[in-house]
Amino acid sequence: MTNVEKLYALERKVAAYSHAMGILEYDGETTAPKGTGKNRGMTLEILGEEYYKLNTSEETMALLKELNEIKDTLDEKTRRIVELRMEEMEEISKIPMDEYLAFQLLTNEAQDVWHNAKANNDYASFAPYIDKLVSMLKKFAAYVRPDLTAYNYMLNRFEKGLTTEKCDAFFGPLLETLKPIIQHVISAKPVDETLLNVHFPIADQRILSDKLMDILKMDRNHVGIGETEHPFTTSFSRYDVRITTHYYENAFASSMYSVIHEAGHGLYDGNTAEELAYTSAGSASTMAVHESQSRFYENVIGRSRAFVKIIAPEIRKLCPALRDYTDEEMYRAFNVSKPSLIRTEADELTYSMHVVIRYEIEKKLFAGEIAAKDLPEIWNRLYKEYLGVDVPSDTEGVLQDSHWSGGGFGYFPSYALGSAYAAQLFETMKKDFDVEKEIEEGNLEKINAWLREKIWKFGCMKEPGDLMKDAFGEFDPKYYTEYLKNKYMEIYK
Numbered sequence: 001m002t003n004v005e006k007l008y009a010l011e012r013k014v015a016a017y018s019h020a021m022g023i024l025e026y027d028g029e030t031t032a033p034k035g036t037g038k039n040r041g042m043t044l045e046i047l048g049e050e051y052y053k054l055n056t057s058e059e060t061m062a063l064l065k066e067l068n069e070i071k072d073t074l075d076e077k078t079r080r081i082v083e084l085r086m087e088e089m090e091e092i093s094k095i096p097m098d099e100y101l102a103f104q105l106l107t108n109e110a111q112d113v114w115h116n117a118k119a120n121n122d123y124a125s126f127a128p129y130i131d132k133l134v135s136m137l138k139k140f141a142a143y144v145r146p147d148l149t150a151y152n153y154m155l156n157r158f159e160k161g162l163t164t165e166k167c168d169a170f171f172g173p174l175l176e177t178l179k180p181i182i183q184h185v186i187s188a189k190p191v192d193e194t195l196l197n198v199h200f201p202i203a204d205q206r207i208l209s210d211k212l213m214d215i216l217k218m219d220r221n222h223v224g225i226g227e228t229e230h231p232f233t234t235s236f237s238r239y240d241v242r243i244t245t246h247y248y249e250n251a252f253a254s255s256m257y258s259v260i261h262e263a264g265h266g267l268y269d270g271n272t273a274e275e276l277a278y279t280s281a282g283s284a285s286t287m288a289v290h291e292s293q294s295r296f297y298e299n300v301i302g303r304s305r306a307f308v309k310i311i312a313p314e315i316r317k318l319c320p321a322l323r324d325y326t327d328e329e330m331y332r333a334f335n336v337s338k339p340s341l342i343r344t345e346a347d348e349l350t351y352s353m354h355v356v357i358r359y360e361i362e363k364k365l366f367a368g369e370i371a372a373k374d375l376p377e378i379w380n381r382l383y384k385e386y387l388g389v390d391v392p393s394d395t396e397g398v399l400q401d402s403h404w405s406g407g408g409f410g411y412f413p414s415y416a417l418g419s420a421y422a423a424q425l426f427e428t429m430k431k432d433f434d435v436e437k438e439i440e441e442g443n444l445e446k447i448n449a450w451l452r453e454k455i456w457k458f459g460c461m462k463e464p465g466d467l468m469k470d471a472f473g474e475f476d477p478k479y480y481t482e483y484l485k486n487k488y489m490e491i492y493k
Contacts, residue, residue, distance in 0.1 A: 033116025034317035037112040084280035114405035123394040135162030151366035154410030188492040198321040200252035230402035231258040235269035272459035306439035339387035420480035
């Protein structure tokens with residue numbers, strides 16, 4: 001067996017272990033009984049150990065070094081796989097195996113505790129896990145990237161090259177631009193949003209979810225939908241993508257837009273090039289790029305007049321209480337803007353405020369300026385400062401997101417960056433064809449095809465900066481602020 005053949009055999013084996021561990025984690029988040037965490041943890045510990053050994057063995061290191069020495073003779077795909085596999089090997093090998101496995105067990109346990117804490121408004125039971133996770137991740141940062149601050153290490157894990165300096169440079173002007181628009185909307189005549197609170201049976205919402213996935217051209221042979229506390233997408237390969245949602249009988253738009261959001265993730269993961277399957281290059285790019293797809297479908301497409309026009313008849317058919325509402329009334333209600341408590345249900349205009357609050361808290365946590373016990377007070381104060389809202393409970397406050405329980409510190413800025421990428425992608429797409437016309441005609445495949453060609457098919461073959469630059473040129477957040485300004489000034493006159 002040649003070294004190249006050994007590399008591809010290694011890639012398939014790594015993919016298989018990742019698949020097995022991912023299935024267990026997905027099951028734990030969705031259908032597994034509440035008391036199964038310990039059993040799942042035992043299995044994950046064993047699989048995690050094998051995964052660690054596979055990535056860090058002397059045989060693997062020798063193979064990658066030999067291939068790296070002749071990388072100029074390799075084809076483009078193989079060369080990129082060597083680069084990506086070496087990056088992962090070098091990172092994992094710097095973390096002692098016992099600590100690596102302890103972290104897997106800790107996140108498994110923390111996720112179970114978080115579910116119960118959120119359900120019971122019991123932040124005190126979850127707080128110790130935040131301190132433990134932050135402590136371990138700071139140690140990992142020191143092992144892997146001693147040249148970076150701990151929080152810059154975390155940011156870089158989700159968006160390559162991202163730093164607090166770059167985040168501050170992005171968020172500062174963004175918030176200054178949005179604040180006067182938000183104030184204008186607050187002082188304007190309110191939009192009628194009563195339709196958002198009608199009773200919509202969950203069984204019928206599930207039918208609506210299926211219809212949404214059909215409209216978005218999801219491949220239902222390879223994309224499943226489940227139910228969980230906090231909606232997410234997990235992808236085991238381009239052939240097996242799972243999205244989730246959470247249904248509320250008296251807030252149907254919550255699940256509706258969760259489905260559209262997660263569908264954006266699923267479309268991306270399910271449309272990487274087939275020849276990249278089961279390799280390091282076969283996964284999607286960074287999380288900001290990933291969120292650009294989910295935010296694009298959720299907001300730019302899903303909240304457009306054109307999309308509401310095609311989904312409104314289905315909504316009226318499934319929910320008699322909504323039969324007297326017009327397409328325009330639905331459009332305006334789906335785009336209502338007002339300061340709110342829950343990030344996942346925040347409107348486009350105020351959404352980045354939610355992200356900045358989490359970013360500021362994470363920065364202080366990793367700088368050692370605050371500890372987990374301080375979070376509820378700081379969270380509530382920042383929500384009052386940034387959004388003018390009072391937080392009635394930790395369930396609706398500091399416990400609302402699942403990210404921290406899985407060690408996902410540094411993820412949140414990706415949502416705001418992704419939203420900005422989405423707006424610029426939209427402006428670029430409009431130069432090639434009439435996007436709204438295609439939506440009105442239900443031809444989402446043309447939009448999908450454009451994104452497949454510009455973003456999806458490349459997987460990790462390109463560096464994220466190059467990927468976005470090739471798709472829309474130099475990144476400019478002004479596309480995002482102009483998009484928001486034009487949309488909300490029109491809605492609120």
